[in-house]
Amino acid sequence: MASKRALITGITGQDGSYLTELLLRKGYDVWGIVRRSSTFNTSRIDHIYTDPHWSSMSLRLLYGDLTDSGRLTQIVEEVRPDEVYNLGAQSHVRVSFDEPEYTCDTVAMGTLRMLEAVRRIVPKARFYQASSSEMFGEVAETPQTENTPFRPRSPYGVGKVFAFHQTVNHRQAYGLFASNGILFNHESPRRGETFVTRKITRAVGRIKHGMQKKLYLGNLDAQRDWGFAGDYVEAMWLMLQHDEPDDFVVATGETHSVREFLEIAFGRVGLDYQDHVEIDPRYFRPTEVDLLLGDPTKAREKLGWEPRVSFRQLVEMMVDTDLALAHWEAEHGEGRLAPDGLYRTRPAN
Numbered sequence: 001m002a003s004k005r006a007l008i009t010g011i012t013g014q015d016g017s018y019l020t021e022l023l024l025r026k027g028y029d030v031w032g033i034v035r036r037s038s039t040f041n042t043s044r045i046d047h048i049y050t051d052p053h054w055s056s057m058s059l060r061l062l063y064g065d066l067t068d069s070g071r072l073t074q075i076v077e078e079v080r081p082d083e084v085y086n087l088g089a090q091s092h093v094r095v096s097f098d099e100p101e102y103t104c105d106t107v108a109m110g111t112l113r114m115l116e117a118v119r120r121i122v123p124k125a126r127f128y129q130a131s132s133s134e135m136f137g138e139v140a141e142t143p144q145t146e147n148t149p150f151r152p153r154s155p156y157g158v159g160k161v162f163a164f165h166q167t168v169n170h171r172q173a174y175g176l177f178a179s180n181g182i183l184f185n186h187e188s189p190r191r192g193e194t195f196v197t198r199k200i201t202r203a204v205g206r207i208k209h210g211m212q213k214k215l216y217l218g219n220l221d222a223q224r225d226w227g228f229a230g231d232y233v234e235a236m237w238l239m240l241q242h243d244e245p246d247d248f249v250v251a252t253g254e255t256h257s258v259r260e261f262l263e264i265a266f267g268r269v270g271l272d273y274q275d276h277v278e279i280d281p282r283y284f285r286p287t288e289v290d291l292l293l294g295d296p297t298k299a300r301e302k303l304g305w306e307p308r309v310s311f312r313q314l315v316e317m318m319v320d321t322d323l324a325l326a327h328w329e330a331e332h333g334e335g336r337l338a339p340d341g342l343y344r345t346r347p348a349n
């Protein structure tokens with residue numbers, strides 16, 4: 001039997017890289033859409049071409065952009081996927097206040113463009129939409145479930161609410177197998193360096209190796225339900241194997257503050273975060289999401305999904321990786337290409 005074909009937007013991102021590995025392990029032909037950039041942006045998936053463990057597997061990349069419907073249509077026509085995972089987005093909440101129009105072009109209109117391409121060309125394909133707990137915004141209740149109303153607090157959140165409803169509408173109006181994963185924050189050593197968790201663990205490594213003294217952050221009281229990205233991509237895949245399309249919260253069911261993250265991360269290397277962290281109001285947001293806590297009961301009961309990595313294990317995994325990276329940088333010089341291929345720049349947001 002021919003392998004199933006999966007098409008992934010956002011394949012170069014954190015989740016795209018873990019999902020690619022998962023699907024290749026399951027025998028899929030994986031196709032990914034890469035946006036053109038002036039520097040290499042494939043560092044999270046380069047190992048799939050170079051590491052003998054992966055290189056015999058079927059991964060193909062095509063240039064495309066969520067803002068270009070003509071190209072998206074052409075790609076869907078060429079690939080004729082069985083499953084589409086729409087992960088591409090300008091995904092940084094703080095940046096979405098600076099670039100609201102571009103953010104919504106990728107997050108909201110980009111989703112509509114992908115849905116329309118699928119509806120016209122491969123209406124039997126299964127479609128996964130990367131919805132977000134950021135949609136709950138100023139939360140109406142705690143914990144948040146699939147029935148909690150959306151009260152978004154950022155242009156990014158507003159764009160994701162549009163995309164969520166558009167996905168539901170394509171399901172209802174055209175019978176598309178289209179599902180929303182409402183994923184709470186998930187992190188990993190591959191997390192972008194301007195998200196708070198990775199910004200912290202990068203700083204811990206650099207401070208420990210004498211390459212940085214201070215870490216400047218914004219709101220330390222924000223609380224998030226943080227899980228491990230490797231666990232969460234499994235939930236995406238399970239949603240598309242389910243017998244019917246539906247919407248699912250994916251979360252750990254625990255919440256922790258940025259401050260707690262700092263305590264464990266600095267504590268892992270024998271430091272006290274209070275000696276190193278300073279508050280910079282630049283990192284405050286015009287409107288903040290104070291607390292997120294998800295109830296993953298439905299995903300557990302209907303998909304059999306459960307998170308495997310605990311909060312402490314997640315923080316320690318990230319610190320240990322960034323400690324090794326800082327050690328490598330201290331020996332070889334900053335800004336060089338590290339062995340895992342990730343090109344390093346200073347966190348800004």
Ligand code: NAP
Nearest residue numbers: 010012013014015041065066087088089091130132185186
């Ligand atoms: P990420 O690391 O920021 O990756 C985003 C991906 O989207 C990258 O591959 C990026 O390409 C691509 N992209 C950006 N603009 C694009 C455009 N105009 N056209 C095509 N591709 C574009 O995000 P992530 O953490 O993997 O998250 C994956 C998805 O889940 C996103 O939609 C995010 O909003 C959503 N989500 C994430 C979380 C979380 O906690 N991680 C939680 C809920 C929902 P470049 O590599 O070239 O930048």
Ligand code: GDD
Nearest residue numbers: 091093132133134184185194195196217218219222283349
């Ligand atoms: N980025 C950042 N930088 N956040 C900071 C900082 C800082 O210096 N200091 C404090 N924070 C706080 C933010 O104000 C926020 O309350 C919290 O840390 C988490 O911020 P991020 O890590 O940027 O993530 P996010 O929750 O805004 O958004 C992420 O999760 C969403 C799911 O809820 C992103 O991955 C989104 O794409 C995703 O949808």
